[in-house]
Amino acid sequence: MPDRLEDFRKEIAEWIAENLPDALRGQPRNEDTICWGGRKWEFRSQAQKDWLERCHARGLTCPRWPVEYGGGGLSRNEEKILRDEMDRAGAPSPLDSFGIWMLGPALLQFGTPEQKAEHLPEITAGRIRWCQGYSEPGAGSDLANVQTRAEDMGDHWLVNGQKIWTSYADKADKIFALVRTDRDAPKHLGISFMLIDMETPGVSTRPIRLISGASPFCETFFDNVKVPKEGAIVGEMNRGWDVAKYLLTHEREMIGGGSGGLTSGATLSEMIGDMDMVAGADPVIRAQAMELEVDSLAFCLTMERYKDMAESGAGVGHASAMLKYYGTELNKRRQEIIMSTRGSEALDWGEGLAAPWLRSKANSIEGGTSEVMLDIVSKRVLELPSK
Amino acid sequence: MERLVDTEDEGMLRDAARGFLDENAPVSAFRTNRDAGRAFDPGLWREMAQMGWAGVLIGEDHGGADMGHRAAGILAEEMGRTLAASPFLSSAVIAASTMRVAGSDRLSQIAEGTALYALAVDEGPKHAPDLTAMEARPEGNGFRLSGRKVFVADGASADRVLVLARSGEGEEGLTLFDIDTARAGLAHTAADSIDARDFATLDFENVEATGEDVVGEVGGGLAALAPGLRAGQAALAAELSGLTAGISAMTLGYLKERKQFDRTIGSFQALQHRAAHLFAEIEVTASAVAHAGRVLDHEPERAQLAVSLAKARATQTAKLAVMEGVQMHGGIGMTDDYDAGFFMKRARVGAEWLGDYGHHAAIVAAMRGL
Numbered sequence: 001m002p003d004r005l006e007d008f009r010k011e012i013a014e015w016i017a018e019n020l021p022d023a024l025r026g027q028p029r030n031e032d033t034i035c036w037g038g039r040k041w042e043f044r045s046q047a048q049k050d051w052l053e054r055c056h057a058r059g060l061t062c063p064r065w066p067v068e069y070g071g072g073g074l075s076r077n078e079e080k081i082l083r084d085e086m087d088r089a090g091a092p093s094p095l096d097s098f099g100i101w102m103l104g105p106a107l108l109q110f111g112t113p114e115q116k117a118e119h120l121p122e123i124t125a126g127r128i129r130w131c132q133g134y135s136e137p138g139a140g141s142d143l144a145n146v147q148t149r150a151e152d153m154g155d156h157w158l159v160n161g162q163k164i165w166t167s168y169a170d171k172a173d174k175i176f177a178l179v180r181t182d183r184d185a186p187k188h189l190g191i192s193f194m195l196i197d198m199e200t201p202g203v204s205t206r207p208i209r210l211i212s213g214a215s216p217f218c219e220t221f222f223d224n225v226k227v228p229k230e231g232a233i234v235g236e237m238n239r240g241w242d243v244a245k246y247l248l249t250h251e252r253e254m255i256g257g258g259s260g261g262l263t264s265g266a267t268l269s270e271m272i273g274d275m276d277m278v279a280g281a282d283p284v285i286r287a288q289a290m291e292l293e294v295d296s297l298a299f300c301l302t303m304e305r306y307k308d309m310a311e312s313g314a315g316v317g318h319a320s321a322m323l324k325y326y327g328t329e330l331n332k333r334r335q336e337i338i339m340s341t342r343g344s345e346a347l348d349w350g351e352g353l354a355a356p357w358l359r360s361k362a363n364s365i366e367g368g369t370s371e372v373m374l375d376i377v378s379k380r381v382l383e384l385p386s387k
Numbered sequence: 388m389e390r391l392v393d394t395e396d397e398g399m400l401r402d403a404a405r406g407f408l409d410e411n412a413p414v415s416a417f418r419t420n421r422d423a424g425r426a427f428d429p430g431l432w433r434e435m436a437q438m439g440w441a442g443v444l445i446g447e448d449h450g451g452a453d454m455g456h457r458a459a460g461i462l463a464e465e466m467g468r469t470l471a472a473s474p475f476l477s478s479a480v481i482a483a484s485t486m487r488v489a490g491s492d493r494l495s496q497i498a499e500g501t502a503l504y505a506l507a508v509d510e511g512p513k514h515a516p517d518l519t520a521m522e523a524r525p526e527g528n529g530f531r532l533s534g535r536k537v538f539v540a541d542g543a544s545a546d547r548v549l550v551l552a553r554s555g556e557g558e559e560g561l562t563l564f565d566i567d568t569a570r571a572g573l574a575h576t577a578a579d580s581i582d583a584r585d586f587a588t589l590d591f592e593n594v595e596a597t598g599e600d601v602v603g604e605v606g607g608g609l610a611a612l613a614p615g616l617r618a619g620q621a622a623l624a625a626e627l628s629g630l631t632a633g634i635s636a637m638t639l640g641y642l643k644e645r646k647q648f649d650r651t652i653g654s655f656q657a658l659q660h661r662a663a664h665l666f667a668e669i670e671v672t673a674s675a676v677a678h679a680g681r682v683l684d685h686e687p688e689r690a691q692l693a694v695s696l697a698k699a700r701a702t703q704t705a706k707l708a709v710m711e712g713v714q715m716h717g718g719i720g721m722t723d724d725y726d727a728g729f730f731m732k733r734a735r736v737g738a739e740w741l742g743d744y745g746h747h748a749a750i751v752a753a754m755r756g757l
Binding site for chain 2: 268298299305383384386
């Protein structure tokens with residue numbers, strides 16, 4: 001490894017040692033410990049607040065973003081080192097948000113200088129929490145069928161319609177949404193990618209209670225919502241589908257986001273405990289766990305290989321749909337095995353196993369179902385005919 | 388560590404190998420060999436050796452090309468794609484890797500392609516080196532070997548055989564020998580293997596082995612064998628990965644061409660989703676195979692997990708690919724005139740050779756604390 005990277009590793013390890021509050025060290029990652037930020041955010045502890053502010057000041061909430069927007073300006077290799085050192089120190093992610101994962105990359109690719117300057121620093125600092133308004137009751141797998149309308153009223157857009165499955169809409173400050181700006185165009189070509197403040201009159205949300213008991217998703221309603229035109233649309237008007245597609249591909253390539261390799265992350269054995277104690281008498285469960293372990297490790301390596309492919313310029317393109325398909329199906333298998341190894345113990349909500357098991361069923365639905373992913377692979381990668 | 392994608396040199400090696408094999412060892416050449424009752428074509432092997440393939444894992448001081456395990460895997464993948472039969476795995480990978488660590492003056496003959504080796508480990512229907520029972524009875528300064536080895540790849544054509552035998556109790560009681568196959572008391576019986584390659588049963592009856600025939604240390608047979616076994620398992624996984632690519636390309640071609648109900652059968656979503664799922668399994672396995680080569684090149688002492696992962700995955704994916712291949716071809720896939728069956732039979736042999744799925748999945752699970 002070049003000296004420059006070794007120096008960086010040393011520097012970042014020292015910085016983490018000095019700045020990571022002890023209270024956060026080695027915390028499990030869950031809804032009680034994640035920091036989402038935003039105007040309505042209440043920090044879980046002073047330590048969480050300190051950690052966010054220190055990381056932001058160092059550009060570490062968005063390590064790869066340009067420094068001028070509050071990012072770290074790091075290279076891929078530096079980011080990998082940062083992640084390794086954060087893992088090693090047991091440091092939690094300082095900030096999670098749809099702004100970091102989705103809107104930011106879209107703005108960096110399609111945004112005007114003004115849009116970048118307005119929104120990116122708010123995201124890196126954790127001051128604005130974004131949510132994603134894509135799906136509608138009649139536009140699930142057929143996402144391009146969105147019907148939420150934005151009418152041109154001269155100085156503003158008048159938005160009417162309904163979104164569904166909006167993650168954390170009730171907690172978000174702003175929404176990036178796919179809205180129809182041309183009703184006469186073919187359905188992929190009349191959609192724009194629009195930024196809307198959730199505090200605008202006419203925007204309302206209603207949480208949806210899921211089978212897991214949680215309500216991370218909402219319905220979002222737009223009732224004569226006036227959106228000022230200035231900077232409202234990202235990318236070209238009526239070409240929002242391009243932005244959405246870019247983001248979906250980006251999202252699929254980023255799935256997992258772990259550092260890959262064979263030694264990172266919790267092993268299945270750590271997650272289910274001693275096999276001999278819990279499932280020693282059941283050779284079938286044991287065999288299923290062994291098979292899952294083989295497939296999971298190979299999948300970790302595949303994420304690493306796809307990142308290498310993307311970095312080397314070979315491109316991954318539509319094959320990233322495969323990662324989304326495989327990774328989510330693996331996670332469902334994992335949750336099933338965890339449930340069956342723990343038997344009746346796992347059936348009590350208080351044990352905390354049932355909720356993630358039920359939640360995992362959404363993995364292969366949200367962000368494009370497994371069946372849509374298989375369609376993409378067969379048509380775009382394998383080029384199988386349509387008739 | 389190097390990335391999991393091919394380097395520029397590796398890409399060139401792959402292109403050169405593919406060009407050579409497409410021209411000189413297409414699946415039709417395998418069919419010709421099979422029909423002639425020939426396990427491999429010695430002329431083809433000479434040409435492979437001239438290109439440096441026989442010395443891919445041998446140092447330049449012994450006349451090798453010293454390209455490493457990932458490169459050996461790329462060659463094996465390309466050979467798997469066209470079912471090219473050769474002594475590559477037995478001699479250039481398994482024997483070369485074993486002898487390189489142990490140190491041997493026969494390395495240069497392996498690199499030239501003139502010394503053909505076989506590995507004799509299995510004694511029953513499943514690969515289990517630590518359960519080796521074959522007797523190595525001390526006599527004078529040497530040993531006498533007696534017992535039977537089965538499923539010995541290239542066992543009928545090899546000049547020399549690496550044989551694991553029991554010289555004492557327990558795991559420390561195994562010794563690896565390097566024996567001339569012409570030695571008195573050693574007889575082979577060629578098996579009629581479904582993949583039409585050379586597999587043989589070797590019977591040892593009081594075969595003399597001197598101290599000079601010991602590879603590594605007396606009692607250190609498993610350790611002496613480990614580098615060769617791991618290298619062979621990784622290269623076999625690569626061959627299976629190439630075989631999978633070969634049958635899948637045939638199957639996709641058929642899906643795009645065959646018409647029923649006035650439609651191309653590849654337009655049916657039921658088949659599209661199965662083909663897409665197979666693509667996913669192929670991609671995931673390809674990562675494990677590339678990774679095993681990388682780890683063998685950079686951290687050989689820590690390679691067992693990576694190698695077993697690759698062999699386990701490659702075995703399962705090849706099985707899926709050949710089953711889907713035959714099924715999607717329909718009746719023609721069942722005929723001997725069509726090539727799909729060749730892939731299925733080689734995949735079954737490759738599944739068992741050097742440890743099956745269960746053997747390697749158990750190693751992975753144990754190393755991961757399951």
